[in-house]
Amino acid sequence: MPELPEVETFKRYLDSTSLHQRITDVEVRDAYVLKHVSARGLARRLKGLRFENSHRHGKHLFVRAGEELWLRLHFGMTGWLQYLKRDEETPNTARVLFRFGNNRRLAFDDQRKFGEVELIEDVNEFLQTRGIGPDALEISLSEFKVILEKHRGAVKAILLNQQLIAGIGNLYADEILFRARMHPATEAARLSDKDLTGVFRAMRHVLEKAIALKTDFNRLPKSWLLTHRGKRGRCPRCGRALKSATIGGRTSWFCAHCQKRSA
Ligand SMILES: [Zn+2]
Numbered sequence: 001m002p003e004l005p006e007v008e009t010f011k012r013y014l015d016s017t018s019l020h021q022r023i024t025d026v027e028v029r030d031a032y033v034l035k036h037v038s039a040r041g042l043a044r045r046l047k048g049l050r051f052e053n054s055h056r057h058g059k060h061l062f063v064r065a066g067e068e069l070w071l072r073l074h075f076g077m078t079g080w081l082q083y084l085k086r087d088e089e090t091p092n093t094a095r096v097l098f099r100f101g102n103n104r105r106l107a108f109d110d111q112r113k114f115g116e117v118e119l120i121e122d123v124n125e126f127l128q129t130r131g132i133g134p135d136a137l138e139i140s141l142s143e144f145k146v147i148l149e150k151h152r153g154a155v156k157a158i159l160l161n162q163q164l165i166a167g168i169g170n171l172y173a174d175e176i177l178f179r180a181r182m183h184p185a186t187e188a189a190r191l192s193d194k195d196l197t198g199v200f201r202a203m204r205h206v207l208e209k210a211i212a213l214k215t216d217f218n219r220l221p222k223s224w225l226l227t228h229r230g231k232r233g234r235c236p237r238c239g240r241a242l243k244s245a246t247i248g249g250r251t252s253w254f255c256a257h258c259q260k261r262s263a
Helices: 004-017 039-046 123-130 141-150 155-160 170-179 193-212
Strands: 023-028 051-057 060-065 069-074 079-084 094-100 105-110 116-120 243-247 250-254
Touching: 004 051, 004 060, 004 079, 004 193, 023 039, 039 069, 039 116, 051 123, 060 123, 069 079, 116 123, 141 155, 141 193, 155 170, 155 193, 155 250, 170 193, 170 250
Parallel strands: none
Antiparallel strands: 023 094, 051 060, 060 069, 069 116, 079 105, 094 105, 243 250
């Protein structure tokens, strides 16, 4: 499921392929992903405009079209972007295609169709209405501490809560806590100042490193949990069998030896 690093990677891909070209057509192949807009409405409002720039917040990507319209993309479980060459075949799972003046197409591909495509006028208003918290890479250490100190519950549940911190999903939350050597069920209220700083630093490191590697699974460090998590997985640090538990409503993987509940 695309989390902050994946969406940032899609943003950079879109920026490098799809800006400043006239949109000549929008083909909706499956209207299921459209939110609050019809296929005809989407095409009518975008035709003739250009994507001018983009902005990522948490797991949402906002692409400005013309002066005052934003295309909002959310990638759900399986969404991603593909810039298709002139004769390149359209993938079966492409749900929306933005065609440009040069005959190239940007495909919003989404096999499982949990993604969202919408037009909005105001990014800040959207974030406020949805109650989406500050972006995980924009937040400062002191803001991070305030959020964790103010809220009860497992530290992992707080990292996953998009209304508190936006962008982190199940996989990267586990990775961050593995790096911080903290058990995911640790009560946030019991964390020391040092613990909080440790989780914050781990969060920044994991997200930035994943972005730098373009979230390519094969390039992720072998010292990361991500490449080992799952049944029969072993801790890359101590070699013991990894454990799983449902925390914050999601299956968490961790090493019970290396990741302690804070005393
Ligand atoms: Zn271990």
